Amino acid sequence: MTTLQTDPGMEFLAQRVDGDPAFGCIQCGTCAASCPLGAAMEYPPRQLILQARSGNLDKILSSPSLWMCVGCHTCSSRCPRGIELADDLWPALRDRAMQEGIQPPAELQETFQNIFKYGNSLGESARKRLDWAKELDVPLRDLSKEPTAVEVLWLVCDYPSYYPRNQVVTRDFARILTALGVRWGVLGNKEKAVGDCDRLFGEEGLFEMLVENNKKLFDKHQFEKIVTLDTHSYRALEHFYPRYGAEYPVEHYTTFLADRLDLLKPLLTKPVKATVTYHDNCCIGRRAGIFDQPRMLLEAIPGVKLVEMARNRENALCCGGGGGGMWLDGHIVEHGGQRLSDQRVRQAAEVGAEVLAVSCPLELSRFEDSTKVAGLENKLLVRDIIELLAESMDLGEKEK
């Protein structure tokens, strides 16, 4: 063991990985076999550790496979030695690679730069943060303009603020909160990206900067809890912010609403007749164990028939958007991987679902694109649970 620890690659892994040191790895290969992109990776997770042990850290750092992990957490959750591959090992290796001047794929660089310069991953103007609310028909409290104590500080986050498909869901959520009598507020143009569940895919300096800035911002406001639609932000706030001394009570909207089912149920009056399957996203699912609440919300909607995909709950297949995957599709496909969302929509169609229900903002566009690729357009609709709730509450936007 001592010899292993003195190897620079291993020493690095031992230092950087919390919990069980990576040299506790028994090379069982469970991680690599579980990885949905493992077959396409030059160095799947087991190999990462093996190569580092053999002093070949350079090989791993410069391999394109370093940028193929989509942070789905399947490897970590199945590792018999509890090695935190997804949340710690991969980001640490990516950080190390960038420190050594190895360039991340171009699309991801642009995303990092967008977050650094504009405070959002889409590279949009901060002044347009509230554009989603232009057509909003319920009152909005912009705490950056009128600071006041609220029950819920709603962090709207990047996609729900800016991406047109997501903005519909964002407005629906505002209506639902209002209908439930929640006293909520948003940070308006002052809001900045939270970061991501795996410390921004290895861009640790950027993540640290976001935490520091957000902590200053949040501390100026009075709220009982943070609620967000963004599963990645939720996980970052819940799991990683405390590592930097920034601790806030935070909930994803699924648990927040499930806790208020008694209030919600009487409002769910309009049947939404559809066979629905729910996609467990990796951030609140495998990572945080939130499997029941999204299903409770769907089952509360009259008319909804909930069916399960063969891979569900902790075994759900990732949409491929995590770990920076949202901006790595091109890189992953170029190096022999597949877009996981294309597989996932087929799995939904196989169980006869008419609606693929999601609760993560990255998934709407990913899955909608994939229904087109898979020839399922108009056969399988992709809808956020919020949209289905709003429709049943007769609050939803009438989309054509």
Next chain:
Amino acid sequence: MNIAVVVRQVPDLVEPLEIDASGAALDVDEVEFLINETDDHALEQALLLKESGGGSITVVAIDFGQVDDVLYTAAAKGADRIVKIPYDDDDRPPRPAEAAAMIAEAVKDIDAELVLVGSSAHDELEGVLAPLLALKLELPYLGVIRGVKPGEGGSVTAFKEFPGAAMAQMNVKLPAVLGILAADQPPRYVPVSRIRAAMKSTEFEEKETAAAVPEPNVTVLRMHHPEPSGRAEMLTGSEDEVAARLAEILKEKGVVQ
């Protein structure tokens, strides 16, 4: 090789541009600034030259907009010295002739063998800054360069693209000023932890200049957003109506029979 790189700030087009009360200039308070893209390439080219042949890089900039962010990033990428030229008008970016006069003074002190500047900027498409600077420095100038390699005995090889995709390879005796359109590789990404470290450790050298600034002989009378010319017909209505009108137009114009 001792290389000077000039970087300047340009309005960030992510933000909607506003015209100020005078009606003849951008409202600078409403503008965010970022590094001029070709200047970013000039910096990258300098870093590549330094990596292949050693030397030192001094980045020179006029203190305007959010230039500090750009300078710390340059330091994080490997610039050795940062020279900042004080400029007190917050409301008006320096004109190219003015900028050239100020930068030339600062560059003279550096004793650079090679001066790299972006060959144009999106608020200065004619690209006059680089040649004006060469004029002030009394150095030869070559612009629209797409790559520079170290050459033999006090020279570099510069690649210049001409229309029709003809590429010229030129031997440039130093000292000289090169206007860079693109570096040999895209500007590198530098992790934010490095930029943050640079913020703590980098000292900017301030260089006051007393350059005589020529009075402009062109005055902007009015600045305005493009006005619709009435040449476009927006088709509205249902899909069928739009399709029918489109078919009509194609017939009118003789595109289809």
